[in-house]
Amino acid sequence: MEAALKETKAKTSVLSGADLLLKSLEKENVEVIFGYPGGAVLPIYDKLYDSKILHVLPRHEQGGIHAAEGYARISGKPGVVIATSGPGATNIITGLADAMMDSLPLVVFTGQVATGVIGTDAFQEADILGITTPITKYNYQVRDTKDIPRVIKEAFYIATSGRPGPVVIDFPKDLAAAISEEPADQAIHLPGYQPTTEPNFLQVRKLAEAVSRAKRPVILAGAGVLHARAAGFLKEYAEQQSLPVVHTLLGLGGFPAGHELFLGMAGMHGCYTANMALYECDLLINIGARFDDRLTGNLKHFAPHAAVAHIDIDPAEIGKNVPTQIPVVGDAGQALRQLISLGGALPKHDEWLEKLSAWKQDFPYHYESGSALKPQKVMELLFEKTSGDAIVVTDVGQHQMWAAQYYPLNNPDRWVTSGGLGTMGFGLPASIGAQLADPASRVIAVLGDGGFQMSTQELAVIAEFQLPVKIAIFNNKALGMVRQWQEIFYDARYSHSRNPVQPSFVKLAEAYGIKGFEIRTEAEAHSILDEVLNDNEPVLLDFRVDGEENVYPMIAPGKGIHEMVGVKK
Amino acid sequence: MKRIITMTVLNRPGVLNRITNLFTKRNYNIESISVGLTEQEGVSRITCVVHVENDGMVEQITKQLNKQIDVLKVADISDQAIVARELLLLKVPVLPHNRPEIYSIIEPFRASVIDVSKDSIIIQLTGETEKIEAFIDLIKPYGIREMARTGTTAFPRGNQRATQQKSLTFV
Numbered sequence: 164m165e166a167a168l169k170e171t172k173a174k175t176s177v178l179s180g181a182d183l184l185l186k187s188l189e190k191e192n193v194e195v196i197f198g199y200p201g202g203a204v205l206p207i208y209d210k211l212y213d214s215k216i217l218h219v220l221p222r223h224e225q226g227g228i229h230a231a232e233g234y235a236r237i238s239g240k241p242g243v244v245i246a247t248s249g250p251g252a253t254n255i256i257t258g259l260a261d262a263m264m265d266s267l268p269l270v271v272f273t274g275q276v277a278t279g280v281i282g283t284d285a286f287q288e289a290d291i292l293g294i295t296t297p298i299t300k301y302n303y304q305v306r307d308t309k310d311i312p313r314v315i316k317e318a319f320y321i322a323t324s325g326r327p328g329p330v331v332i333d334f335p336k337d338l339a340a341a342i343s344e345e346p347a348d349q350a351i352h353l354p355g356y357q358p359t360t361e362p363n364f365l366q367v368r369k370l371a372e373a374v375s376r377a378k379r380p381v382i383l384a385g386a387g388v389l390h391a392r393a394a395g396f397l398k399e400y401a402e403q404q405s406l407p408v409v410h411t412l413l414g415l416g417g418f419p420a421g422h423e424l425f426l427g428m429a430g431m432h433g434c435y436t437a438n439m440a441l442y443e444c445d446l447l448i449n450i451g452a453r454f455d456d457r458l459t460g461n462l463k464h465f466a467p468h469a470a471v472a473h474i475d476i477d478p479a480e481i482g483k484n485v486p487t488q489i490p491v492v493g494d495a496g497q498a499l500r501q502l503i504s505l506g507g508a509l510p511k512h513d514e515w516l517e518k519l520s521a522w523k524q525d526f527p528y529h530y531e532s533g534s535a536l537k538p539q540k541v542m543e544l545l546f547e548k549t550s551g552d553a554i555v556v557t558d559v560g561q562h563q564m565w566a567a568q569y570y571p572l573n574n575p576d577r578w579v580t581s582g583g584l585g586t587m588g589f590g591l592p593a594s595i596g597a598q599l600a601d602p603a604s605r606v607i608a609v610l611g612d613g614g615f616q617m618s619t620q621e622l623a624v625i626a627e628f629q630l631p632v633k634i635a636i637f638n639n640k641a642l643g644m645v646r647q648w649q650e651i652f653y654d655a656r657y658s659h660s661r662n663p664v665q666p667s668f669v670k671l672a673e674a675y676g677i678k679g680f681e682i683r684t685e686a687e688a689h690s691i692l693d694e695v696l697n698d699n700e701p702v703l704l705d706f707r708v709d710g711e712e713n714v715y716p717m718i719a720p721g722k723g724i725h726e727m728v729g730v731k732k
Numbered sequence: 733m734k735r736i737i738t739m740t741v742l743n744r745p746g747v748l749n750r751i752t753n754l755f756t757k758r759n760y761n762i763e764s765i766s767v768g769l770t771e772q773e774g775v776s777r778i779t780c781v782v783h784v785e786n787d788g789m790v791e792q793i794t795k796q797l798n799k800q801i802d803v804l805k806v807a808d809i810s811d812q813a814i815v816a817r818e819l820l821l822l823k824v825p826v827l828p829h830n831r832p833e834i835y836s837i838i839e840p841f842r843a844s845v846i847d848v849s850k851d852s853i854i855i856q857l858t859g860e861t862e863k864i865e866a867f868i869d870l871i872k873p874y875g876i877r878e879m880a881r882t883g884t885t886a887f888p889r890g891n892q893r894a895t896q897q898k899s900l901t902f903v
């Protein structure tokens with residue numbers, strides 16, 4: 164009798180909206196929140212004061228959401244963000260768009276003014292539902308305290324299932340403070356959302372048959388392989404059918420770069436072998452890539468001789484840019500498992516493999532050494548001195564491409580980069596999230612001097628948590644990629660792309676209590692990297708690299724994937 | 733080419749915004765959109781008439797719509813046997829000398845006059861878009877003071893003739 168009474172009492176315990184929120188986060192095993200307090204989220208922050216969940220305070224909300232993206236990319240778990248209403252919420256818009264493009268799972272709470280004043284242009288009010296609708300997988304505004312547990316449960320489910328993406332929950336201040344009886348456990352109610360994970364077997368069989376008939380097959384593996392945690396199956400399948408593999412920028416690490424079947428990264432700054440394999444193949448097997456324009460170049464010349472098979476969990480990606488003969492809707496891992504179990508006759512493609520391996524020999528990435536410190540050399544040194552085993556987080560621009568080219572990854576989930584949106588300022592905060600997700604690994608933040616200055620303030624977080632991130636700034640005193648395009652396509656008219664005025668990055672680091680080094684020569688690079696890469700504290704390395712260096716090979720905009728320049732020495 | 737897409741959606745806050753947003757975001761050209769309740773509580777039907785360049789584009793539209801979490805079901809019903817109707821309201825100035833003429837146009841279209849004032853009438857007409865447009869063309873010379881159209885709403889017929897069955901399948 165007493166036990167029964169106790170049970171009813173527990174069931175009808177009285178909680179505030181903020182209590183319900185935190186309880187739900189605990190239920191979802193949230194380890195870390197990237198949040199920034201403000202008026203509309205004060206009731207939530209009051210509860211966070213006693214919470215066991217780690218809270219990371221970025222120095223700008225945008226840094227917070229990029230950190231959550233880095234965390235999600237490395238951990239595979241959704242990144243959780245809290246921002247206050249109005250400006251707090253609008254400051255995370257770039258991160259939402261970035262996560263949407265690159266399919267990263269985020270659950271983002273935005274404060275909102277009290278329900279009674281929504282729509283009156285109240286202080287720090289912004290229409291966050293309206294603003295975020297096109298750049299989120301889904302969004303909610305909580306209208307009733309009792310809905311909080313269900314809404315949060317649904318948000319985590321939506322963010323992480325199917326094609327992952329960001330979900331926003333707009334949280335009016337009065338609901339966070341409102342007291343409610345703890346609602347009974349409500350089931351998820353999403354009748355319009357049933358992502359297909361199990362591929363249609365007939366389609367998979369069709370693909371297997373096409374593989375055995377193919378003379379020049381190639382796999383294009385994208386980030387879908389990583390999201391599906393299917394790198395092992397990809398390797399097994401490629402080896403079983405001896406299929407060569409090409410990666411997208413975002414897919415890097417899904418297939419070991421040192422493997423003899425690996426051809427390299429394809430796309431605008433991809434390598435010759437990978438791009439030509441896509442151009443000449445007769446069967447293109449896309450696994451979890453979305454045929455982005457930076458990959459395909461001019462669509463008229465993309466895989467012109469190939470039958471296209473496309474495995475994707477998002478049916479809307481299939482046939483969106485490239486006509487597809489064999490569509491397979493489903494999870495990359497499940498599709499690969501089915502393909503492996505089907506086996507089938509090996510394609511007769513020895514000639515093709517020989518050709519590809521000859522190309523690999525003849526046309527590797529290359530650069531010319533000179534008296535100035537070459538950015539490619541710095542990347543090679545970073546690779547060498549971390550045994551190729553670091554988590555590489557990049558910003559956007561030339562250094563990003565050099566990182567993709569000269570840090571060949573052999574393992575999945577060691578690569579964090581802003582691909583689809585190309586967000587400058589992403590790298591430094593994303594490295595914070597990556598390090599928190601995997602404290603045991605060495606994290607290198609590869610940044611340009613431009614992008615670093617877009618989120619410099621996050622050095623404070625690195626200092627506060629003593630995160631041993633190694634910040635490598637490829638400093639060419641320019642917005643390098645812009646400068647490169649101006650050189651090539653705008654008669655070297657360098658319109659506002661060079662930064663003659665810079666602070667001393669070393670002193671800046673020191674101001675935050677972080678060690679800093681300026682590195683001007685290869686010899687310095689050697690000795691300083693040896694000194695700092697293996698210790699357990701943050702460091703900022705200001706590499707003064709050759710400012711005239713360009714990224715090659717390159718496919719000019721509008722050109723076909725076979726029309727690369729800068730391939731040959 | 734013109735296609736009619738119908739969908740059922742969960743009647744949640746912002747759902748119409750999601751749909752129209754998608755059309756803007758993906759640069760689809762929308763001619764009309766009509767929304768209303770259905771026989772199921774909490775479920776609305778939306779009918780869109782869109783202009784597309786090819787079949788690939790309409791397939792992409794339906795896939796993008798289907799991806800929306802609040803969308804329950806989407807179909808391009810243009811190639812099915814359907815009933816499609818639109819409602820037109822027209823306010824037309826009427827003078828004693830042209831009143832019989834206007835009424836003689838109203839009658840064969842089976843339109844109805846739902847409001848009469850001293851110098852104008854309001855005409856109501858339902859029908860397929862072609863019929864509505866033909867009627868507007870005929871009335872135009874008499875002057876149209878105000879016009880309101882609801883946009884098409886449509887349904888597949890109960891009986892589908894075999895030759896016309898080409899409901900959209902999703903890969």
